[in-house]
């Protein structure tokens with residue numbers, strides 16, 4: 001692939017596609033090196049107006065861009081590839097953001113030798129705090145992985161993983177923000193149960209979540225150690241922890257993330 005800033009097409013500029021566009025622009029990626037595609041004209045207008053990038057049809061995108069970031073839903077990937085797969089010119093890099101879909105699903109529908117990279121990012125990309133896992137598919141070299149990292153590092157942290165781990169990654173970090181939002185919802189409700197105004201409960205829990213996350217990141221301590229530091233003998237915390245363990249929160253999380261991983265596998269099996 002040529003050196004310098006590559007022209008990237010976000011194919012399927014929905015929630016995640018838009019996060020990619022906005023993140024790349026925030027990082028200084030030139031707008032004239034970004035393309036987007038959508039299905040709906042009103043969405044096309046919205047993206048073009050909001051970000052000043054060319055919104056084109058899929059065939060124009062695969063012709064004009066060097067990197068094709070496919071951010072359609074897994075259920076829509078087959079139709080997209082039927083449209084553009086055989087007509088992707090040589091020398092393009094295909095990056096899939098699609099949960100569950102193995103790179104082989106793309107390689108089988110692309111010209112022989114097309115490099116494919118699979119990434120799993122998440123919505124904190126909006127605030128440049130994403131966790132993005134990057135895996136090499138067929139024909140992807142270290143150069144291709146480095147280019148994917150260059151694209152996603154401005155959005156947050158990146159990690160390289162074997163593709164075999166990507167369904168687990170999807171369960172943990174791809175879907176992960178939703179679990180934390182659910183936890184915050186429940187703790188705010190608990191605050192209300194204990195007589196706090198909703199806004200006060202919300203402010204308390206959000207900052208506690210931020211502080212706890214920063215401690216996890218910056219202290220390097222194991223979460224058990226950090227939890228023990230809060231849990232005073234015969235104090236309030238151990239009373240709550242006992243209830244959490246009694247109600248099976250730990251087992252519930254294990255089952256929930258296993259279900260997410262299993263759904264990723266189902267998406268692959270159902271993709272046509």
Ligand SMILES: NC(=O)C1=CN([C@@H]2O[C@H](COP(=O)(O)OP(=O)(O)OC[C@H]3O[C@@H](n4cnc5c(N)ncnc54)[C@H](OP(=O)(O)O)[C@@H]3O)[C@@H](O)[C@H]2O)C=CC1
Pocket residue numbers: 011012013014015016017037038039040043058071072073074076079080097098099120121122123174175
């Ligand atoms: N949401 C998340 O937190 C994460 C999602 N992902 C993955 O990212 C991908 C997108 O997810 P998300 O952004 O949430 O979904 P969205 O539905 O918001 O975005 C998908 C977009 O692709 C468009 N689209 C579908 N088919 C075509 C096509 N043939 N040509 C052009 N555009 C098309 C859709 O158009 P239309 O609006 O008309 O339907 C939509 O705008 C999925 O594969 C998902 O697994 C990965 C990490 C996190």
Ligand SMILES: O=C(O)[C@@H]1CCC=N1
Pocket residue numbers: 099170174175
């Ligand atoms: O729920 C989903 O399928 C997508 C992929 C990971 C997060 N959201």
